[in-house]
Amino acid sequence: MLTSPDYHKVTPHHDLNKIAVHCGLVEELKRTIRGNRAFHMNWRTVCDWDNNSRYQRVSAQDAKDMCLAVNNPTSGVMPWLRNIYQTG
Numbered sequence: 001m002l003t004s005p006d007y008h009k010v011t012p013h014h015d016l017n018k019i020a021v022h023c024g025l026v027e028e029l030k031r032t033i034r035g036n037r038a039f040h041m042n043w044r045t046v047c048d049w050d051n052n053s054r055y056q057r058v059s060a061q062d063a064k065d066m067c068l069a070v071n072n073p074t075s076g077v078m079p080w081l082r083n084i085y086q087t088g
Contacts, residue, residue: 014051016043028084038075045069046077 020029033040046069058066070078 014049016047025084032080036075038072039077039080042069042072042075042077 020026029043033043045065049066068076070076073079
């Protein structure tokens with residue numbers, strides 16, 4: 001059974017890998033990373049973000065890369081999560 005994270009218990013720093021552990025998504029994450037190189041790169045891009053990143057200036061290209069890593073319909077992190085929670 002999938003669980004929603006209590007972010008304050010998991011991590012105050014938005015560590016997506018720790019949140020994945022807390023939500024029971026580690027095996028699914030590993031499976032997806034092994035089978036989808038583009039998703040793996042997108043996961044790494046999204047994991048590079050932390051709660052201090054919102055205060056830093058980034059290039060337009062870095063902002064576009066982050067948006068694509070999150071939203072890419074075939075290998076983005078959000079579509080992956082939506083799929084898990086809709087089928088779970």
